[in-house]
Amino acid sequence: MSETAIASRCNESSTGVETYTVRIADWRNDSQVLHAVREAVFIREQGVPAELEWDEFDAGCIHLIARDAAQKGIGTARLFPHGVIGRMAVLKEWRGKGVGATLMHCLLEEAIKRQIQQVVLHAQAHAGGFYARFGFRAVGKQFMEAGIPHVRMVLRLAGRSVDQF
Numbered sequence: 001m002s003e004t005a006i007a008s009r010c011n012e013s014s015t016g017v018e019t020y021t022v023r024i025a026d027w028r029n030d031s032q033v034l035h036a037v038r039e040a041v042f043i044r045e046q047g048v049p050a051e052l053e054w055d056e057f058d059a060g061c062i063h064l065i066a067r068d069a070a071q072k073g074i075g076t077a078r079l080f081p082h083g084v085i086g087r088m089a090v091l092k093e094w095r096g097k098g099v100g101a102t103l104m105h106c107l108l109e110e111a112i113k114r115q116i117q118q119v120v121l122h123a124q125a126h127a128g129g130f131y132a133r134f135g136f137r138a139v140g141k142q143f144m145e146a147g148i149p150h151v152r153m154v155l156r157l158a159g160r161s162v163d164q165f
């Protein structure tokens, strides 16, 4: 398997009845699964144009993938080596079960491991509260990206451990 588990919490998580895993994915080998989740959430559900969803940066990013017990992809996120987080998505039927929080926890763990001092993201405005729970704070005014209102959010990681999130 091309994916690499990154931490005990990320190996296996449970919503109570449903089990899922979060692992680091390989863009080339796992791109079909990563594509399927992002296509369902961003392109079909949110109407983001396909030409904006796929960019040249994917190949250079660290990707996380959440899978259900049948190994179907249910969530994704990506981290640029310089600390930009993006493409955080959980399939609609899996939302509200902690998958997004586990993805974020694992991303922060990976960022801390790589000694990234600060992570930054463009949050869809409706999801700002999700990121704020991890300590991200909004910087600047709202702006439009892919036709959706966004806000830039930042989180300092320097000197912190993942247990603090």
Ligand SMILES: CC(C)(COP(=O)(O)OP(=O)(O)OC[C@H]1O[C@@H](n2cnc3c(N)ncnc32)[C@H](O)[C@@H]1OP(=O)(O)O)[C@@H](O)C(=O)NCCC(=O)NCCS
Binding pocket: 041, 087, 088, 089, 090, 091, 094, 095, 096, 097, 098, 099, 100, 101, 102, 122, 123, 124, 126, 127, 128, 129, 130, 133
């Ligand atoms: C945003 C998203 C990734 C959250 O994933 P999720 O799996 O539903 O989140 P979780 O179940 O792990 O939620 C963790 C906590 O954040 C809270 N939360 C989740 N979404 C939230 C939101 N939009 N605003 C405020 N709080 C939110 C939950 O209530 C939960 O709180 P709790 O720990 O007190 O129960 C998911 O809603 C999604 O994929 N949305 C569509 C794509 C999208 O908009 N992505 C964001 C791009 S910036």
